[in-house]
Structures are given as structure tokens and as C-alpha cells.
Amino acid sequence: MLKRNIPLLIVLFTALLLIVAFFIPHKPFGDLESRFLNWYAIISGFTFLLGLDSLTRHHLLKVIRKEKGWFYSLLLVLSLFATLGLGLYSWVRFASPFALRAPFMWLYKYMIIPLQATMFATLAFFIFSAAYRAFRIRNLGASLLLIAACLVMLGNVPLGSSIWQGISQFIHLIFPKTDPDALKRVELFALIKDWLMAIPQAAAGRGIGIGLALGGIAMSLRIILGIERTYLSS
Amino acid sequence: MNFWERISAIDRRILYLLLALVVLLPLIVKPKISVRVSEPVRNAFNAVESLPENSVVMISIDFDPSSAPEVQPMLIAILRHCFKRNLKVILTGQLALGLPIGEIALNQVAPEYGKVYGKDYVNIGYRPGFTAMMVGIGREIRDFFKTDYRGVPLDSFEFMRRVHNYHDIDLLVSLAHGAVADAWIMYAGARFNQKIIVGCTGVNAPGMFQYYSAHQIEGIIGGLQGASEYEALVERPGAATLGMPAQSTAHALLIILLILGNLGFIIARRRGRK
Numbered sequence: 244m245l246k247r248n249i250p251l252l253i254v255l256f257t258a259l260l261l262i263v264a265f266f267i268p269h270k271p272f273g274d275l276e277s278r279f280l281n282w283y284a285i286i287s288g289f290t291f292l293l294g295l296d297s298l299t300r301h302h303l304l305k306v307i308r309k310e311k312g313w314f315y316s317l318l319l320v321l322s323l324f325a326t327l328g329l330g331l332y333s334w335v336r337f338a339s340p341f342a343l344r345a346p347f348m349w350l351y352k353y354m355i356i357p358l359q360a361t362m363f364a365t366l367a368f369f370i371f372s373a374a375y376r377a378f379r380i381r382n383l384g385a386s387l388l389l390i391a392a393c394l395v396m397l398g399n400v401p402l403g404s405s406i407w408q409g410i411s412q413f414i415h416l417i418f419p420k421t422d423p424d425a426l427k428r429v430e431l432f433a434l435i436k437d438w439l440m441a442i443p444q445a446a447a448g449r450g451i452g453i454g455l456a457l458g459g460i461a462m463s464l465r466i467i468l469g470i471e472r473t474y475l476s477s
Numbered sequence: 478m479n480f481w482e483r484i485s486a487i488d489r490r491i492l493y494l495l496l497a498l499v500v501l502l503p504l505i506v507k508p509k510i511s512v513r514v515s516e517p518v519r520n521a522f523n524a525v526e527s528l529p530e531n532s533v534v535m536i537s538i539d540f541d542p543s544s545a546p547e548v549q550p551m552l553i554a555i556l557r558h559c560f561k562r563n564l565k566v567i568l569t570g571q572l573a574l575g576l577p578i579g580e581i582a583l584n585q586v587a588p589e590y591g592k593v594y595g596k597d598y599v600n601i602g603y604r605p606g607f608t609a610m611m612v613g614i615g616r617e618i619r620d621f622f623k624t625d626y627r628g629v630p631l632d633s634f635e636f637m638r639r640v641h642n643y644h645d646i647d648l649l650v651s652l653a654h655g656a657v658a659d660a661w662i663m664y665a666g667a668r669f670n671q672k673i674i675v676g677c678t679g680v681n682a683p684g685m686f687q688y689y690s691a692h693q694i695e696g697i698i699g700g701l702q703g704a705s706e707y708e709a710l711v712e713r714p715g716a717a718t719l720g721m722p723a724q725s726t727a728h729a730l731l732i733i734l735l736i737l738g739n740l741g742f743i744i745a746r747r748r749g750r751k
Contacts, residue, residue, distance in 0.1 A: 273616075276612075277613060277616055277620060279609075280606075280609035280610075280612055280613045280620075281609070281613070281620065281621075283606050283608075283609040284604055284605055284606035284609045284610060284613075284621065285606075286606070287605035287606030287609070288605040288606070290605075291605065338627050338628065339626055339627045339628075340577075341576065341577050341580045341600075341626060342627075343580070343581070343584055348577060348580075348581075351577045352577075352581070355542055355574070356542040356545060356578070358542075359541060359542035359543040359545075360542055360543065360545060360546055362543060363543040363544065363546070364546070367496070367727075368492075368493045368496055368497075371492060371493075371496050371727070371731060372489045372492045372493065374731060374735070375487070375492060375731070375734050375735065375738055376738075378735050378738075378739070379738070379739060379742050380739050380742070380743070389735065389739070392735075393732050393735065396728040396731065396732060397728070397732070399679070399700070399702050399728070400702060400721065400724050400725040400728050401510040401511060401512060401513070401721055401722075401725055402725035402726070402728060402729050404511070404513055405510075430513055433513055433515065437515060437516065440682075440683060440686050441686055441689075441690055444683050444686060445686040445687045445689075445690050448683065448684055448686065448687045449687045452687060
């Protein structure tokens with residue numbers, strides 16, 4: 244009983260204090276908010292230790308039990324501690340791990356950056372293939388999405404501008420009275436892209452954003468009032 | 478399987494190969510292209526351009542190496558712009574893994590303009606708990622950053638002595654690949670009226686337009702295209718401008734394949750009905 248109710252009371256009390264501190268940013272509440280924020284930053288820092296512990300434990304167990312893929316787990320643990328070791332050495336030797344001559348930065352520049360960039364670049368291939376398969380004009384909605392996607396892609400790169408130059412010359416050939424330079428300046432694909440981004444896309448984004456915020460508020464209220472208690476389970 | 482059915486179901490390995498070719502070729506040939514500057518990027522540029530000399534710009538590295546090919550050119554272009562205009566730069570970051578990228582960029586750009594660490598720019602590093610920090614800077618930056626990333630007290634740097642909170646920061650630049658930019662807008666922008674510009678990956682850029690059209694941010698630099706536009710504005714073409722032809726050809730290939738794939742899909746469906 245106490246094990247459940249005391250944490251709930253702490254949550255309620257802290258939340259109420261924070262709400263009051265937000266609306267009354269004067270002493271003693273203003274100081275209180277700052278203090279809470281410092282605690283939050285400290286606790287956030289400690290979550291890294293928890294993460295480190297959990298990650299190491301999980302992968303070391305995999306290595307000890309020789310589970311499937313144990314070799315990758317071993318690599319992960321070795322890399323983790325090598326990075327940590329180099330970071331600490333660089334800190335002691337160069338006053339900061341980010342010093343450009345530090346071994347940590349060597350590891351960062353020649354291992355971490357290329358590896359992460361490669362992972363991200365590989366995604367482009369999957370997205371490319373997925374887009375090719377998914378963008379089928381099965382119905383009106385899918386067709387509109389496809390057209391919008393193509394227009395955004397054309398409006399987003401200089402190629403769209405070059406294509407529009409060609410189209411404007413073609414229009415001038417058919418309608419000689421039109422001013423070709425004025426037509427070129429219109430940059431229709433870019434204009435359509437800007438409109439799509441600023442109006443329909445932003446409208447949809449706002450809807451999603453408002454929904455997310457309302458969901459966040461509802462969840463916060465549930466936690467403050469003790470209705471949502473899943474965070475109490477170990 | 479006839480021609481159109483084959484076209485509508487090209488093997489993914491062929492797609493990968495085609496994409497690799499159309500990306501590689503422009504990177505090797507390096508064709509020159511002209512860049513059209515969009516309004517959100519021009520406004521971002523103008524936000525920096527309109528600052529008087531010695532104004533303080535805080536740049537937050539909210540991306541890591543995975544997004545560096547898109548966002549790092551923005552950082553370099555903005556640093557060049559700031560140093561060219563004699564603005565003071567404070568570098569920070571909300572992703573521990575991203576901060577060294579900022580340090581690399583600073584060390585690349587600062588010598589180009591003869592800028593000195595501590596006098597013209599500082600790197601205050603990273604602190605965990607970014608939302609707390611964003612709100613906390615509204616009160617006093619030293620509550621979270623007493624020293625720079627090397628442990629040197631902030632007050633040792635002359636221009637930092639006058640920087641206490643958002644009132645003393647003339648512009649905030651969030652270079653982000655995730656939700657950190659949203660947090661800056663919510664906690665620094667909405668609560669403390671901090672002027673913000675956002676540079677982000679192409680994927681994140683659409684999500685920023687709602688803030689931009691509501692005038693909650695001054696400008697957006699979106700993706701490689703946005704970076705190349707900023708490079709064009711600062712008249713120093715760099716990695717983004719170099720990458721634009723490759724991005725153009727990749728987009729063109731995808732559009733061609735989409736048209737062909739859909740043609741195949743429609744024809745195959747009609748034949749199926751008959």
C-alpha cells in the first residue's frame with residue numbers, strides 16, 4: 244500500500260509545485276523551478292549510466308551464453324569500452340575528448356562518422372525501392388499523393404527548374420505572345436512545392452501536432468492524478 | 478511475364494544499382510547547376526544578415542553524424558556567414574555524439590576569417606536533459622554551463638560576461654535532425670521570445686513549416702537543397718552545392734521509374750480484367 248501510494252503522492256506534489264512555479268516565476272517558486280530543472284538534468288545524466296549498465300549486461304550475457312550473434316555482441320562491448328577508454332585518455336591527456344589531436348577524435352572522424360553516414364545512406368536505397376513499390380495509383384488518394392510527391396521532388400531540386408525552363412520555351416513556341424523570360428521566372432514546380440509545404444502540409448502537420456499535444460496533456464493528467472500507474476511497475 | 482508486368486515489378490537489386498549509378502556519375506562529373514533560393518532560406522539568411530556586429534548567435538548542434546551530410550554544410554555556411562559579419566558565436570549541442578562535428582566545423586571555418594577562440598567564439602559543450610536546459614537558459618546560462626567544453630569558466634571569455642540568458646542571445650540556430658528543434662521553439666521561442674532559425678534534414682523540414690508560417694521561427698534551411706541555397710547566399714559553394722546534381726538525378730530517376738511502374742501497373746491491371 245505504502246509502496247504504491249507514496250510514489251503517487253510524490254508525483255502529485257511535485258507536479259503541483261511545478262505547475263505553480265510555472266505560473267508564479269517569483270521567489271520562492273521561481274527558484275524551485277530552477278532547482279527542479281537542475282535535478283532533471285542530473286537525473287538525465289544518470290540515465291546514461293543505467294543505459295550503459297543495461298547494454299553491457301545484456302550483451303555480456305549473450306557472449307557468455309554463446310547465444311546466436313554473440314560475436315557481434317562481443318564486438319559491441321569491445322567497441323563500447325574502447326571508445327570509453329579513448330575518451331577518458333583524451334580527456335586526461337588533452338583536457339577534452341574533442342581536442343582535434345585526441346585519439347577519441349580520430350576514432351570519431353574515421354570510425355563513427357563514416358559508419359553512421361553509411362547507415363543513413365543505405366536507408367536511401369531502401370526508401371527508393373519502397374517508394375517505387377508503394378506509389379501505385381490504386382485510388383484517388385494514392386494518385387494525389389503520387390502527384391504531390393513528384394511535384395515536391397521536382398520543386399526541391401535544380402532539375403525541376405531546368406525542366407520548367409524547357410516547358411516555358413515550349414509554351415512560348417505555342418503562344419508566341421507570351422514573354423519567355425517572365426515565364427521562366429515563374430518557376431512553377433518550386434512555386435507548387437512551396438504552396439504544398441506551406442498550406443496543405445502545414446495544415447496536416449498542425450492537426451497532428453495539436454493531437455499529439457492533447458495526448459501529452461491527457462497522459463500527464465493521468466499520471467499526475469494517479470490513474471496511469473504503469474511507470475510504477477518494475 | 479510480359480514487358481509491362483516486368484516494368485511494374487523491377488527487382489530491387491536493379492533499383493539499387495540504378496540509384497548508385499545516378500548518384501555516383503554527377504559526383505564524378507561535377508556538373509554546374511544554378512540554385513534558386515527559396516523564401517524560408519532567404520529569411521533565415523536575412524535573420525543573420527540583419528544582426529549588428531558583435532551580436533551573439535547561439536548555434537545548437539542537434540544532429541549526429543548520420544545526418545551530417547545534409548546538415549553539416551549548413552553549419553559551415555552559417556559559421557562563415559557569422560564570422561564574415563563579425564558576430565560572436567556560442568556553440569552548444571543537445572546530442573553528445575553530434576558535438577565533435579561542431580568542433581570540427583569551428584576549427585575549419587574560424588581560421589578562414591582569423592577568428593580566435595574565446596574572443597570571437599566559444600564551445601560550451603553538452604549537458605544532458607535538454608528541455609530543462611532550454612528553460613533554464615531563460616534564467617541564467619551559468620546554471621547549466623559554468624564552463625566551456627574544456628572546463629574554462631565562461632566568465633574568462635570577455636563576450637560571455639554579458640551573456641546571461643535569452644535576452645543576451647540575439648539569434649538561436651538549431652541544426653537538428655529530430656524533435657530537438659521543436660523543443661527549442663516550444664521552450665526558448667514560445668516562452669522567452671527567442672529569435673530562432675532552424676536547419677534540418679529534408680525529412681524533418683516539412684514539420685517545421687507550421688512554425689514558420691505562424692512566424693514562430695525566422696526561417697528554415699531544409700535538407701541538402703536548403704544548405705546549397707544558403708551556400709549560394711553566402712557566395713561560398715560547398716559540399717551541398719556539390720551534392721545537388723546527384724540529388725537531382727536521383728529524384729529524376731525515381732520520377733521516371735514511378736511513371737513507368739504505374740504505366741505497367743495500369744496496363745497489367747487492364748489486361749487482368751479482360
